[in-house]
Amino acid sequence: MMTFFEKQTNPLDQAHHMGNLMVDNMYTSGTAGKKFFTHLKENDTFLASRCKKCGTTFFPPRLYCEDCFIEIPEEDWKEVPAQGTVRLFTIATLNTFGEKLDEPKVIGMIDIEGTDGAMLGYIETDETNKDLIGSKVKAVLREKKDREGTVKDIRYFQVL
Amino acid sequence: MNKVAVIGGGMTLFRRHLNETGKELSFLASKMALEEAGIQNSDIDMVVMGSAPCAFDGIHMKGENLLDGTGAKNKPYVRVFNGGGTGVFAPIAGWWHVASGVADVAMVVCEEKMGSCYPHPQTAFQTIWDPILDRPLTPNLVWLFAMEMNRYMTRHNIKKEDIAQVAVKNKRNAVGHPCAQLPDENITVEDVLNSEIMAWPVNLLDISPPSDGASALILCSEEKAKEFTDDPVFVDGVGWNIDSTMWTNRDLYFPDYVANAAKMAYKMAGIKDPRKEIDFAEPYDPFTYKELHHMEGLLLCDKGEAPVLTREGVTERDGDLPICPSGGLLGVGNPIAATMGQKVCELYWQLAGKAGKRQIPGDPQVGVGQAWGDIMQMGTVIVLRRG
Numbered sequence: 211m212m213t214f215f216e217k218q219t220n221p222l223d224q225a226h227h228m229g230n231l232m233v234d235n236m237y238t239s240g241t242a243g244k245k246f247f248t249h250l251k252e253n254d255t256f257l258a259s260r261c262k263k264c265g266t267t268f269f270p271p272r273l274y275c276e277d278c279f280i281e282i283p284e285e286d287w288k289e290v291p292a293q294g295t296v297r298l299f300t301i302a303t304l305n306t307f308g309e310k311l312d313e314p315k316v317i318g319m320i321d322i323e324g325t326d327g328a329m330l331g332y333i334e335t336d337e338t339n340k341d342l343i344g345s346k347v348k349a350v351l352r353e354k355k356d357r358e359g360t361v362k363d364i365r366y367f368q369v370l
Numbered sequence: 371m372n373k374v375a376v377i378g379g380g381m382t383l384f385r386r387h388l389n390e391t392g393k394e395l396s397f398l399a400s401k402m403a404l405e406e407a408g409i410q411n412s413d414i415d416m417v418v419m420g421s422a423p424c425a426f427d428g429i430h431m432k433g434e435n436l437l438d439g440t441g442a443k444n445k446p447y448v449r450v451f452n453g454g455g456t457g458v459f460a461p462i463a464g465w466w467h468v469a470s471g472v473a474d475v476a477m478v479v480c481e482e483k484m485g486s487c488y489p490h491p492q493t494a495f496q497t498i499w500d501p502i503l504d505r506p507l508t509p510n511l512v513w514l515f516a517m518e519m520n521r522y523m524t525r526h527n528i529k530k531e532d533i534a535q536v537a538v539k540n541k542r543n544a545v546g547h548p549c550a551q552l553p554d555e556n557i558t559v560e561d562v563l564n565s566e567i568m569a570w571p572v573n574l575l576d577i578s579p580p581s582d583g584a585s586a587l588i589l590c591s592e593e594k595a596k597e598f599t600d601d602p603v604f605v606d607g608v609g610w611n612i613d614s615t616m617w618t619n620r621d622l623y624f625p626d627y628v629a630n631a632a633k634m635a636y637k638m639a640g641i642k643d644p645r646k647e648i649d650f651a652e653p654y655d656p657f658t659y660k661e662l663h664h665m666e667g668l669l670l671c672d673k674g675e676a677p678v679l680t681r682e683g684v685t686e687r688d689g690d691l692p693i694c695p696s697g698g699l700l701g702v703g704n705p706i707a708a709t710m711g712q713k714v715c716e717l718y719w720q721l722a723g724k725a726g727k728r729q730i731p732g733d734p735q736v737g738v739g740q741a742w743g744d745i746m747q748m749g750t751v752i753v754l755r756r757g
Contacts, residue, residue, distance in 0.1 A: 234487075235487060235488055238387070238390070239389075240390050278411075
């Protein structure tokens, strides 16, 4: 009988061969990314890059404007405060594997001040039942000595 | 079908590890192609992305990730891929966008960032095998191609020295290429034969290097081309063909799928005698023997004759049938899909007289480019002609 017609409760009961895709990766942060994370390691502010032609300020900063399709030179980069406004948020109670989290996690999209860009970040708040949209938040960064130059140097965003 | 012209090409440095992201590489190649064509991104109607396995860049559905680096935001966009065949298949897909009349101007961008695959992209290649029959035996592509090379040598009684000459020619040709990863003006046949044996009969210098890089090509309708040039280059024929994945059931001494793809392209281009009508070729050369194998598949000589022509100097840049005047994959590098830069952009640059130090003497009129991929089964062919 084809397996199609059987009720399978344990897939390992089928004739099978275990395997995996043995691929590891090493990702470079790129020209713009390297500059952004090098700055973040030493400073409590963010960098953004501005397209001269259309005026869009990209956060995270980019090497090029995706609309005008021109390069953004070094002189059009600027420093912005590590804070912003909550555009969207959700409160997660289960993890990727369907297991219950010890504490619900608030995760949101933060519009970064002085830019046209946003980033994903955890949000710390005492009032999880509050509508956070529009709340002002400030990035809480790792201690400088602990920073690695990765996105995890931004621990979370604190509601002000 | 509408006639399709080529009006610009671009290519980044090819290197083992570049800091630029895949998006940034795509942007840099696209920018060069736009500048060469003398147009803006707003003039591009549609974009085709060519990029081989997602496992190299390490981003699933990498076409979507790369898109903003190709200027395709809010445009019709598609990614095509068939392993190593992609570098010629992507411009074929670009061709049908314009030939069908759906687009007036299309840009083709090819990108590969093999350096992301750590510690070596061979780990990604291992995942292409049948998981039950092949993969438990831990084969890799070098082992496989060593067997194919052995079969080719045995069938025609070919000497290793004649095959090694391909590496010498291509690495020397690459000396004039601004993007080249492994140019070498002093390399000799002895250097190739004395380099480390990877899997007999393949030595280290028989293999092209893994690379990061991107290339771009701009295609447009005949009408549109008149706005940009008085001396256009046209895509005259395209062909593609694939054999069975059951490579164990095939005699590997001759690539029938390449011959089938070539016949399709030659028929479209009205080429009856490719040996007389084609002035130069860019066959896919990830391994030395593959250039010879593919010259035969492209019907540019008899079976088993390619090593003889190479030994006699016919395939040198100033020979009667220049082969891989760009320096090929062996000399310029092998960021899989991005080798569109050597296999198709080079045809355009040669025919338009823009190849600089690599320029073939004698005003070439017709060139053929070819790529090869999957498990020794995919052939992709394109013919370009000066208008």
